[in-house]
Amino acid sequence: MVRKSAIALAMFGALSACANMDPDTLIYSNITAQMDRELQSVPFASGSVSVVTEDHGEMHTYRLVPCRGDRVCMGSEHGRQIRATETAQYVVLSGIKRHQVFYLGMGGDGFVREGNQTRPLAWE
Secondary structure, eight states, X not given: OHHHHHHHHHHHHHHHHHHTSOHHHHHHHHHHXXXXXXXXXXXXXXXXXXXXXXXXXXXXXXXXXXXTTTEEEESSTTSOEEEEEXXXXXXXXXXXXXXXXXXXXXXXXXXXXXXXXXXXXXXX
């Protein structure tokens, strides 16, 4: 019973916080996010993407091609498949290199995460 009461209080608190939000602010932030997506380059919107990043002091390039639903292929449509997940700010690619996740942002930038370290990347 105590647990149910705690959950109910938490839900009430969350609802009251939403009630105090300015609807214009919520609408503005949604419009701004949509305009960012419309005005900036979106990864894979026009087909293949070239990615440049640094790895252990060396420059590496990758050609990534949309293929098979939520997959991206390396080099060509018949290359090794990589899982692509789209979030509000990034297209997240896992499987390019072991223990690395590539985050392609809008407009040609992004980063590579390996463990708790990140490195910048550029894509076109």
